[in-house]
Amino acid sequence: GDSVTQMEGPVTLSEEAFLTINCTYTATGYPSLFWYVQYPGEGLQLLLKATKADDKGSNKGFEATYRKETTSFHLEKGSVQVSDSAVYFCALTGLSFGAGTTVTVRA
């Protein structure tokens, strides 16, 4: 069945550091891929998505590219801020979510 595997955390970074969270997937067909973010005390919200191979999703300085050849959708941000502290979930079309990666950014 469809599944998502993402990098386990927690991840702790200093402000302005580079962030990468790895995500790989197994799926039949051509799913859309998503990153969701959950800020403390809130529900999940869509951060970015990509609907086909080689698409790049971007939002709030975050980027992820849909790589069909490596079945990956890694999340990156070049310079993180304290406000990026949250839990990040990789997901694909349907109901498959990764386990979540907790990111803490220190000033």
Place this chain on the structure above:
Amino acid sequence: KAGVTQTPRYLIKTRGQQVTLSCSPISGHRSVSWYQQTPGQGLQFLFEYFSETQRNKGNFPGRFSGRQFSNSRSEMNVSTLELGDSALYLCASSLAAVKPDTQYFGPGTRLTVL
């Protein structure tokens, strides 16, 4: 457009009781999914409803049940509560008809079982 709403936001129950949680999806969304989130297990899928029919089900015991009404509002029920049922219960709605695509989450209901 109003977002996904969940009521109540917080609940405290004791072991053996039952609880009903409510979710109102975004207007026009016919797919509603429920998830349990705990620190140890992460986000676990409970079930998904589409047009009043349960379309997908996760690996939870029969104590967990749900339903969807004709206006797409959904309820989730947990009977004979156990301590391990303490969690944040998230509801999400989606527009896509075949498979849930982009999901829009509510703020969750925080259930504490004493």
